[in-house]
Amino acid sequence: MDALWINGIATDIGAPCIQANDRGLSYGDGLFATMRVSYGKILFLGSHLSRLQQSAHRLGFGWQISQQSQSAMLEAAQQYPNSCLKLMVSRGAGGRGYTPPEQPDLNEIISVQSIPTHYRNWQRSGIALATSSIQLGQQPRLAGIKHLNRLEQVLIKRRPLPQWADDSLALDAKGDVIETSMANIFFIDGQSVITPVLSHSGVSGVMRQQIIEALIELGFDIKMTRIDYLGDRENDTESVGLPQFQHAFITNSLLGCVDVTRIDAQYFQAHPVTEILRRKLNIQL
Numbered sequence: 277m278d279a280l281w282i283n284g285i286a287t288d289i290g291a292p293c294i295q296a297n298d299r300g301l302s303y304g305d306g307l308f309a310t311m312r313v314s315y316g317k318i319l320f321l322g323s324h325l326s327r328l329q330q331s332a333h334r335l336g337f338g339w340q341i342s343q344q345s346q347s348a349m350l351e352a353a354q355q356y357p358n359s360c361l362k363l364m365v366s367r368g369a370g371g372r373g374y375t376p377p378e379q380p381d382l383n384e385i386i387s388v389q390s391i392p393t394h395y396r397n398w399q400r401s402g403i404a405l406a407t408s409s410i411q412l413g414q415q416p417r418l419a420g421i422k423h424l425n426r427l428e429q430v431l432i433k434r435r436p437l438p439q440w441a442d443d444s445l446a447l448d449a450k451g452d453v454i455e456t457s458m459a460n461i462f463f464i465d466g467q468s469v470i471t472p473v474l475s476h477s478g479v480s481g482v483m484r485q486q487i488i489e490a491l492i493e494l495g496f497d498i499k500m501t502r503i504d505y506l507g508d509r510e511n512d513t514e515s516v517g518l519p520q521f522q523h524a525f526i527t528n529s530l531l532g533c534v535d536v537t538r539i540d541a542q543y544f545q546a547h548p549v550t551e552i553l554r555r556k557l558n559i560q561l
Protein backbone atom coordinates (compact mmCIF):
# COMPACT_ATOMS: atom_id res chain seq x y z
CA MET A 277 0.00 0.00 0.00
CA ASP A 278 2.17 2.86 -1.31
CA ALA A 279 0.89 5.99 -3.03
CA LEU A 280 2.38 9.46 -3.57
CA TRP A 281 1.09 12.98 -4.27
CA ILE A 282 3.46 15.93 -4.84
CA ASN A 283 1.88 19.31 -4.36
CA GLY A 284 -1.51 17.65 -4.72
CA ILE A 285 -0.73 15.78 -7.94
CA ALA A 286 -0.87 12.00 -7.88
CA THR A 287 2.58 10.79 -8.84
CA ASP A 288 3.97 7.42 -9.76
CA ILE A 289 5.71 6.40 -6.55
CA GLY A 290 8.71 5.30 -8.58
CA ALA A 291 8.92 8.46 -10.70
CA PRO A 292 11.63 11.06 -9.98
CA CYS A 293 9.65 13.81 -8.29
CA ILE A 294 11.58 16.18 -5.99
CA GLN A 295 14.43 18.51 -7.05
CA ALA A 296 17.78 17.11 -6.05
CA ASN A 297 18.53 20.35 -4.19
CA ASP A 298 15.34 20.27 -2.14
CA ARG A 299 16.22 21.69 1.28
CA GLY A 300 14.32 18.96 3.02
CA LEU A 301 16.67 16.44 1.41
CA SER A 302 19.78 18.62 1.66
CA TYR A 303 19.46 19.84 5.23
CA GLY A 304 16.36 18.32 6.77
CA ASP A 305 14.83 21.78 6.31
CA GLY A 306 11.22 20.85 6.70
CA LEU A 307 8.55 19.25 8.82
CA PHE A 308 6.25 16.26 8.77
CA ALA A 309 3.05 14.95 10.29
CA THR A 310 2.08 11.32 10.67
CA MET A 311 -1.66 10.88 10.79
CA ARG A 312 -3.94 7.92 11.29
CA VAL A 313 -6.81 7.43 8.87
CA SER A 314 -9.63 5.51 10.54
CA TYR A 315 -12.62 4.45 8.42
CA GLY A 316 -11.86 7.21 5.94
CA LYS A 317 -11.42 9.98 8.56
CA ILE A 318 -8.07 11.65 9.15
CA LEU A 319 -7.95 11.74 12.96
CA PHE A 320 -7.15 15.12 14.52
CA LEU A 321 -6.41 16.63 11.09
CA GLY A 322 -6.92 20.19 12.33
CA SER A 323 -4.46 19.66 15.19
CA HIS A 324 -1.84 18.19 12.85
CA LEU A 325 -2.16 21.09 10.40
CA SER A 326 -2.07 23.63 13.22
CA ARG A 327 1.09 22.08 14.67
CA LEU A 328 2.73 22.12 11.25
CA GLN A 329 1.84 25.78 10.82
CA GLN A 330 3.19 26.72 14.26
CA SER A 331 6.35 24.70 13.64
CA ALA A 332 6.88 26.35 10.25
CA HIS A 333 6.61 29.72 11.96
CA ARG A 334 9.28 28.66 14.48
CA LEU A 335 11.55 27.70 11.56
CA GLY A 336 10.94 31.08 9.97
CA PHE A 337 8.56 30.42 7.11
CA GLY A 338 4.84 30.77 6.69
CA TRP A 339 2.79 27.76 5.65
CA GLN A 340 -0.74 26.65 5.32
CA ILE A 341 -1.77 23.60 3.40
CA SER A 342 -2.53 24.19 -0.26
CA GLN A 343 -5.99 23.43 -1.53
CA GLN A 344 -4.52 20.80 -3.86
CA SER A 345 -2.80 18.95 -1.02
CA GLN A 346 -5.83 19.22 1.22
CA SER A 347 -7.94 17.66 -1.53
CA ALA A 348 -5.29 15.00 -2.13
CA MET A 349 -5.25 14.09 1.56
CA LEU A 350 -9.02 13.70 1.63
CA GLU A 351 -8.83 11.64 -1.57
CA ALA A 352 -6.11 9.48 0.00
CA ALA A 353 -8.24 8.94 3.10
CA GLN A 354 -11.10 7.67 0.93
CA GLN A 355 -8.80 5.45 -1.11
CA TYR A 356 -6.99 4.10 1.96
CA PRO A 357 -9.62 4.31 4.72
CA ASN A 358 -7.51 2.62 7.40
CA SER A 359 -3.92 3.70 6.93
CA CYS A 360 -1.07 5.96 7.94
CA LEU A 361 -1.12 9.25 6.03
CA LYS A 362 2.11 11.24 6.07
CA LEU A 363 2.45 14.88 5.06
CA MET A 364 5.95 16.31 4.63
CA VAL A 365 6.50 20.03 4.09
CA SER A 366 9.94 21.02 2.84
CA ARG A 367 11.24 24.55 2.33
CA GLY A 368 11.76 23.51 -1.28
CA ALA A 369 14.87 24.30 -3.34
CA GLY A 370 16.83 27.56 -3.28
CA GLY A 371 18.78 29.80 -0.99
CA ARG A 372 22.55 29.82 -0.77
CA GLY A 373 23.91 26.90 1.24
CA TYR A 374 22.25 26.83 4.64
CA THR A 375 20.78 30.30 4.06
CA PRO A 376 17.14 29.77 3.18
CA PRO A 377 15.42 31.75 0.42
CA GLU A 378 13.40 34.77 1.51
CA GLN A 379 10.35 33.52 -0.38
CA PRO A 380 10.59 29.73 -0.32
CA ASP A 381 8.74 27.63 -2.88
CA LEU A 382 7.51 24.96 -0.49
CA ASN A 383 6.95 21.33 -1.37
CA GLU A 384 4.15 19.28 0.16
CA ILE A 385 4.58 15.52 -0.10
CA ILE A 386 1.79 13.15 0.84
CA SER A 387 2.31 9.44 1.17
CA VAL A 388 0.32 6.51 2.48
CA GLN A 389 1.60 3.49 4.36
CA SER A 390 0.04 0.67 6.32
CA ILE A 391 -0.30 0.97 10.08
CA PRO A 392 2.02 -1.62 11.71
CA THR A 393 -0.18 -4.62 12.45
CA HIS A 394 1.49 -5.31 15.80
CA TYR A 395 0.15 -2.02 17.23
CA ARG A 396 -3.20 -3.70 17.84
CA ASN A 397 -1.45 -6.28 20.01
CA TRP A 398 0.46 -3.51 21.74
CA GLN A 399 -2.80 -1.82 22.70
CA ARG A 400 -3.96 -5.09 24.26
CA SER A 401 -0.78 -6.35 25.89
CA GLY A 402 1.39 -3.28 26.45
CA ILE A 403 5.06 -3.01 25.56
CA ALA A 404 8.49 -3.28 27.13
CA LEU A 405 11.14 -0.57 26.68
CA ALA A 406 14.92 -0.80 26.83
CA THR A 407 16.83 2.41 27.40
CA SER A 408 18.92 3.32 24.35
CA SER A 409 22.59 4.26 24.64
CA ILE A 410 21.87 7.00 22.06
CA GLN A 411 21.07 10.18 23.99
CA LEU A 412 18.91 12.96 22.54
CA GLY A 413 20.53 16.33 21.93
CA GLN A 414 19.27 19.52 23.55
CA GLN A 415 18.22 22.41 21.35
CA PRO A 416 15.42 24.59 22.75
CA ARG A 417 14.92 26.29 19.36
CA LEU A 418 13.92 22.95 17.83
CA ALA A 419 12.47 21.21 20.89
CA GLY A 420 8.96 19.91 20.26
CA ILE A 421 9.10 20.37 16.48
CA LYS A 422 8.57 17.34 14.27
CA HIS A 423 11.24 18.47 11.81
CA LEU A 424 12.90 16.33 9.17
CA ASN A 425 16.15 15.90 11.12
CA ARG A 426 15.49 12.40 12.46
CA LEU A 427 19.02 10.99 12.51
CA GLU A 428 18.93 10.52 16.30
CA GLN A 429 15.88 8.27 15.86
CA VAL A 430 17.61 6.47 12.98
CA LEU A 431 20.61 5.78 15.24
CA ILE A 432 18.28 4.62 18.02
CA LYS A 433 16.41 2.27 15.66
CA ARG A 434 19.67 0.86 14.24
CA ARG A 435 20.66 -0.47 17.66
CA PRO A 436 19.43 -4.01 18.21
CA LEU A 437 16.93 -4.35 21.04
CA PRO A 438 17.19 -6.98 23.78
CA GLN A 439 14.96 -9.94 22.95
CA TRP A 440 12.39 -8.90 25.62
CA ALA A 441 12.06 -5.30 24.43
CA ASP A 442 9.61 -3.86 21.87
CA ASP A 443 11.09 -0.37 21.55
CA SER A 444 13.72 1.98 22.96
CA LEU A 445 13.42 4.64 25.63
CA ALA A 446 15.45 7.76 24.88
CA LEU A 447 17.11 9.92 27.53
CA ASP A 448 18.90 13.23 27.11
CA ALA A 449 22.54 13.81 28.02
CA LYS A 450 21.58 14.67 31.62
CA GLY A 451 19.81 11.33 32.06
CA ASP A 452 16.31 12.76 31.89
CA VAL A 453 13.61 10.59 30.29
CA ILE A 454 12.34 12.25 27.08
CA GLU A 455 10.36 9.81 24.90
CA THR A 456 10.61 6.50 23.11
CA SER A 457 12.05 6.18 19.60
CA MET A 458 8.72 7.35 18.17
CA ALA A 459 6.23 8.07 20.95
CA ASN A 460 5.71 10.30 23.94
CA ILE A 461 5.63 8.79 27.42
CA PHE A 462 3.47 9.39 30.50
CA PHE A 463 3.69 8.17 34.10
CA ILE A 464 0.82 7.86 36.57
CA ASP A 465 1.01 8.50 40.31
CA GLY A 466 -2.48 8.34 41.83
CA GLN A 467 -4.54 11.14 40.26
CA SER A 468 -1.41 12.82 38.92
CA VAL A 469 -0.01 12.16 35.46
CA ILE A 470 3.54 13.25 34.69
CA THR A 471 5.06 13.59 31.24
CA PRO A 472 8.53 14.87 30.32
CA VAL A 473 8.79 18.59 29.74
CA LEU A 474 9.94 18.97 26.11
CA SER A 475 11.70 22.32 26.51
CA HIS A 476 15.05 21.11 25.16
CA SER A 477 14.46 17.82 23.33
CA GLY A 478 11.78 15.58 21.93
CA VAL A 479 8.72 15.82 19.71
CA SER A 480 5.54 17.35 21.07
CA GLY A 481 3.11 14.85 19.60
CA VAL A 482 -0.44 15.70 18.52
CA MET A 483 -1.66 12.58 20.36
CA ARG A 484 0.26 13.73 23.45
CA GLN A 485 -1.81 16.93 23.47
CA GLN A 486 -5.08 15.09 22.86
CA ILE A 487 -4.27 12.70 25.75
CA ILE A 488 -3.40 15.60 28.07
CA GLU A 489 -6.73 17.31 27.34
CA ALA A 490 -8.63 14.04 27.81
CA LEU A 491 -6.88 13.32 31.12
CA ILE A 492 -7.81 16.77 32.41
CA GLU A 493 -11.44 16.12 31.44
CA LEU A 494 -11.20 12.83 33.38
CA GLY A 495 -10.09 14.73 36.46
CA PHE A 496 -6.37 13.98 36.46
CA ASP A 497 -3.72 16.53 37.34
CA ILE A 498 -1.12 16.86 34.58
CA LYS A 499 2.45 17.87 35.27
CA MET A 500 5.19 18.36 32.68
CA THR A 501 8.50 18.04 34.44
CA ARG A 502 11.97 16.57 34.20
CA ILE A 503 11.97 12.85 34.95
CA ASP A 504 15.31 11.55 36.22
CA TYR A 505 15.89 8.02 34.97
CA LEU A 506 17.89 6.99 38.05
CA GLY A 507 15.94 9.02 40.60
CA ASP A 508 19.04 9.53 42.72
CA ARG A 509 19.59 13.27 42.40
CA GLU A 510 20.02 14.82 45.80
CA ASN A 511 18.23 18.14 46.42
CA ASP A 512 16.92 18.35 42.85
CA THR A 513 13.46 19.83 43.33
CA GLU A 514 13.10 20.27 39.55
CA SER A 515 12.75 16.59 38.71
CA VAL A 516 10.99 13.42 39.81
CA GLY A 517 12.56 9.97 39.74
CA LEU A 518 11.42 7.21 37.37
CA PRO A 519 11.59 4.52 40.11
CA GLN A 520 8.67 6.08 41.99
CA PHE A 521 6.10 5.21 39.31
CA GLN A 522 4.05 2.01 39.01
CA HIS A 523 2.18 2.88 35.82
CA ALA A 524 3.37 4.24 32.47
CA PHE A 525 2.04 4.51 28.92
CA ILE A 526 3.13 5.83 25.54
CA THR A 527 1.25 7.75 22.84
CA ASN A 528 1.56 8.61 19.17
CA SER A 529 -0.83 9.18 16.31
CA LEU A 530 -0.69 5.64 15.01
CA LEU A 531 -0.55 3.41 18.10
CA GLY A 532 -2.78 5.75 20.07
CA CYS A 533 -2.17 4.91 23.73
CA VAL A 534 -0.29 1.80 24.91
CA ASP A 535 0.60 0.64 28.43
CA VAL A 536 4.27 0.18 29.31
CA THR A 537 4.90 -3.08 31.20
CA ARG A 538 8.64 -2.73 31.66
CA ILE A 539 11.50 -0.26 31.39
CA ASP A 540 14.78 -2.16 31.72
CA ALA A 541 14.69 -3.82 35.16
CA GLN A 542 11.66 -1.83 36.38
CA TYR A 543 8.21 -3.37 35.90
CA PHE A 544 4.95 -1.47 35.56
CA GLN A 545 1.27 -2.41 35.80
CA ALA A 546 -1.28 -1.55 33.12
CA HIS A 547 -3.62 1.23 34.20
CA PRO A 548 -7.39 1.20 33.45
CA VAL A 549 -7.20 4.79 32.20
CA THR A 550 -5.44 3.73 28.99
CA GLU A 551 -8.50 1.81 27.76
CA ILE A 552 -10.72 4.68 28.90
CA LEU A 553 -8.56 7.06 26.87
CA ARG A 554 -8.65 4.83 23.78
CA ARG A 555 -12.45 4.73 23.94
CA LYS A 556 -12.81 8.45 24.75
CA LEU A 557 -10.58 9.46 21.81
CA ASN A 558 -11.81 6.65 19.57
CA ILE A 559 -8.28 5.46 18.91
CA GLN A 560 -8.73 1.75 19.41
CA LEU A 561 -7.06 -0.47 16.81
Ligand SMILES: C=C(O[C@@H]1C=C(C(=O)O)C=C[C@H]1N)C(=O)O
Pocket residue numbers: 309310362458459528529530531
Ligand atom coordinates in the same frame (compact mmCIF):
# COMPACT_ATOMS: atom_id res chain seq x y z
C1 LIG B 1 8.62 7.87 11.70
C2 LIG B 1 7.46 8.44 11.39
O1 LIG B 1 6.52 8.85 12.32
C3 LIG B 1 6.77 8.57 13.66
C4 LIG B 1 6.67 7.14 13.90
C5 LIG B 1 5.46 6.59 14.26
C6 LIG B 1 5.35 5.10 14.46
O2 LIG B 1 6.29 4.39 14.05
O3 LIG B 1 4.32 4.67 15.03
C7 LIG B 1 4.33 7.39 14.47
C8 LIG B 1 4.44 8.76 14.46
C9 LIG B 1 5.78 9.38 14.46
N1 LIG B 1 6.24 9.55 15.80
C10 LIG B 1 7.05 8.66 9.99
O4 LIG B 1 7.86 8.36 9.10
O5 LIG B 1 5.91 9.11 9.79
